[in-house]
Amino acid sequence: MRREIPLIITFVVGITLLSSYFFSGTIPGTTWVLAKVATDITGWGIIVTAFAAGLASVNLIRIHAEKIARKRQDWINSVALVVSLAVFFVVGVYVKHYPKNISMRTFSQNIFDNIYSPYGAAMFAILGFYVASASYRAFRARSFEASLLLGAAVLMMLGSAPIGVLLWNQFPIISGWLLNVVNSTGQRGINIGLAIGAFATAMRLLIGLDRGHLGSGE
Amino acid sequence: MIWKKLQDIDRRIIYTLMIVFLLYPMMFPIGIPIEIDATTKDVFNTLKALNPATDTVVLAASYSVGGAPDVGPQFDAVAKHLFELKIPFLVPSFVSDGPAQVERVLARLESLGLVYGVDAVNLGFITGGEAAVKAFVDNPRTVFIKDFRGNVVADLPIMQRVDKVTDLAYVLDFQTGNPGYADWIRQAPGVKYGAGLVTVSVPAAIPFVNSKQIVGMLKGLRGAAEYELLMERPALAVAKMDAQSLGHLLIVALIILGNTAHFVDKKLSKK
Amino acid sequence: MSISTNPWVWIMGIGMVSLFSFIYKENAAYRFFEHVFVGAAAGYFLQMNYVNILDRAWIPLVAKGRYSLLIPIFLGLLLYTRFFKRYAWLSRWATSFMIGIGVGISSFGMINAQLIRQASAAMMPFLVKDKLGVILWTRSANNTLMILGTLSVLVYFFFSYTPKGPVKEVTHFGRWVMMLTFGVAFGNVVMGRISLLLGAFERIFGTWLGLL
Incomplete structure (x- = not known):
């Protein structure tokens, strides 16, 4: 039962939603309108996902x-993390319940604009330095295929920056061709393969052949 | 020997060069001309052709704080353009970082005369990824109950213009990942959909532009700069384009230097 | 412009510089602000999802008597049974429900929007002619490349058969197309990362230090 019920849930929910893309009207033997049922289930999914968001925080706080x-x-540092988490959560919840409290709203916007947003931007921006360093140290034309990759990257960089056209007026044309023709070709092939693979996985999940998400054991 | 040394150059020298190459043009702009891409013009022309009396647009703010420097300026420029065109726009967020970032933009436009709830609304964040996109496509009018400022969404005048998703003249989705264009084209195939993308995501989205499933695309910070130029209001994104150019030049130079050092050293050591 | 006197901007600036100090060497200031950021991200995400639960489940349930919402609330709470070994298996119900939704809503679009529309977009004429019947060589060459390239990539990903003979050559071509594609992607990665750096520099050197 511990493994069968989850499989039944996946099948019923999945097949109901999938059917709603092909059929309209009521579900046979009931007065339930399929489209309405599908909308309700999707809405429930949003609520369950919202609950799931708390899992990570609970884990973080426990650790x-x-x-x-x-x-x-x-x-x-752990104190800093827990305090920061608590402040952002409590302030946000307070503003939700008392939206007309201007000073708290301003405080909430300030901690977002001056702590969360710039620190997040800085964390990601660091990658800019690593890209420069990696380009110098690791990006080598060691084989024909690596040369293709490297050549395309260099032409793309020269063509997509405004200065490219000043260096040689053909750079933007070449980079445009690489992006819109060659890249489109590769990405389309990958996309079609991805769609087939994802659909096959979805069907395996639907009929219970793929059970990885249930974990091991009873 | 020098070629070997050149390969082991201290990474901090590269970082310093990077800082200099990016900061110098920001402090002393060069003014390199910027060519405007066709996909940017598509977004601009689509919005310009709309009728303020009947049309409503969605500007989905699905960008995180991490990717905001790339996508945020696009949102700023397009929101300003819509305000000038007097076309009302709804701003749902499918990423939790969206609403607070949008609030700054709307506050600036309100100081210029935008009427909140009539010209624009910050609908807030709906969780669930693709399920949330589907929920919005199914019921764009009722899926958000309260907006980010705590108003009841159904009471706002702007919401009376929208009943179903086909009432939306254009959906322009500013995104840094999931949910993004793939979710929208799966869930809303009948909607005129454009994308404001973080530069990294551009190549993967190109096949969908070619197949016309995406109509109009802003490509990262450069897309924002091009849009500012189309509006004839060069702002922050344009100002950063010189630095972008020098940054690219530096990295290309580093790749060439790194490869030269590697191959010359290899050749010499064989001898 | 001059240096900011706004304390909030100083909190921003000091934090950002500390985070950037990681590129020199990992240090205590970096670790401290990294923890502050992780806490902020978790707290902010948590409260945004709390708002979703409140607006979409709790208020409609309590104020409007929509008792069907007890189902997702119950499933949502079941997720937390994973913290109790004895009842952890119950969390599978919620996971399975979410997977059912994922499968149900994405499958149709996957086939319709990503497979059929993309495959039909790849069905283009090898030879393109203008209204007068003159062959447009550039467009024809591009179309040919796109058709053959897409097919070669698909053949490359055909794992059920070991490529031999001419098929092997086709997979080689597919690999070259992909290498060029990844090169384009790398070029865009560089551009994107520089944009992020510029955004951060604008805050540090402009908003905070007033140098820009």
Whole structure:
């Protein structure tokens, strides 16, 4: 039962939603309108996903609370994490319940604009440095295929930056051709393959052949 | 020997060069001309052809804070353009970072005369990825209950213009990942859909532009700069394009230098 | 412009510079602000999802008596049984429900929008002629490349058969097309990462230090 019920849930939910793309009217033997049932189930899915968002936070708090309690190395950083999490959560919830409180709204926008948003941007921006370093150290034309990759990348960089046209007026034309013709060809082949693969996986999940998400054991 | 040394150059030298090459043109702009791509013109012309009396647009804010420097300026420019054209727009967010970023843009436009709830609405965040996109496509009018500012969405004048998804003249989706164009073209095949993409996602989306499933595309920061130029209001994105050019030049030079050092060293050591 | 006197901007600037200090060497300031960011991201994401639960489940249930919403609330709560070993298996119900939704809503579009529409877009004439019947060689060459290239990539991904003879040559061509495709992707990665750096520099050197 512990494995069968989940398989039945996946099948019933999946087949109901999939049917709604092909059929209209009521579900045979009932007065339920298929489109309405599909909309309701999708809405329920949104609610379950919202609950799932809490899982990561619960895990995060558990790990860092333990670190703080045992005063492990760098425990002060764990305090920073938990405090930061709590502030963002509490302030957000407060603003939701008291949307007319202007000072709290401003505070909420300020912590977003000056902490979360720029720190997030900085974390991702660091990759810009790594790309430069990797280009220098690892990007080598060691084989014919690697040369194709490298050549396309260099032409793309020269053609897509505004300065490319000043260096040689054919750079943008070449990079445009690479993007719209060659890249489109490769991506389309990959996409078609991906769609077939994803559809096959979806069908395996639907009929219960693929059970990886149930985990091992009972 | 020098070629070997050149291969082991300290990475911090590369980082310093990067900072100099990017910062210098930001402080002292060069003014390199920018050519405008056809996909950017498609977005601009689509919006320009709309009728303010009857048409409503969706600007979906599905971009995270990490990718915001690439996509945010696109949103800024298009929102400003719609405000000038007096075309009302709904802003749903399918990524949690969206609504607070949009709030800044709307506040700026409100100071210029935009009427919240009539000309634009920040609908807030709906979780669920593709399921959320489907829910919005099924019921664009009722799927959001309260907006980001706590107003009841159904009471807002702008929402009276939209009943079903086909009432939307154009959906322009600003995105940094999931949910993104793939989810939209799966769930809303009958909708005129355009994409504001983070530069990294552009190549994968091109086949859908060629097949006309995506009508109009803004390609990263450059797309934003091109849009600003089309509006004849060069702003922050245009200002960064010189730095983008020098950054590219530096990386191309590094690739050439790195390869030269590698192959010359290999040849010499064989001897 | 001059250096900012806004304390919020200083919090932003110090945090960003500390995070960037990682490129020099990992250090205590980086680790501290990294933790602040992770906490902020988790807290913000959590509250945004709380709003979804409140607006879409709790208020309609309590205020409008929509008792059918007890089903997703129950399933959502079941997710948390994974923290209790004895009842962890119950969380599979919720996972299976979400997988059922994923399968149900994406399958049709996968075939319709991603397979059929893309395959039909690849069905183009080898020879393109203008209204007067003159062959447009550039477009014809591009079309030929796109048709053969797409087919070669598909053949490359045909794993059920070991390619031999001419088929092997086709897979080689498919691989070259993909290499060029990945090169284009790398070029775009560089451009995208530079954009992110520029955004960060604008905040540090412009908004905070007032140098831009």
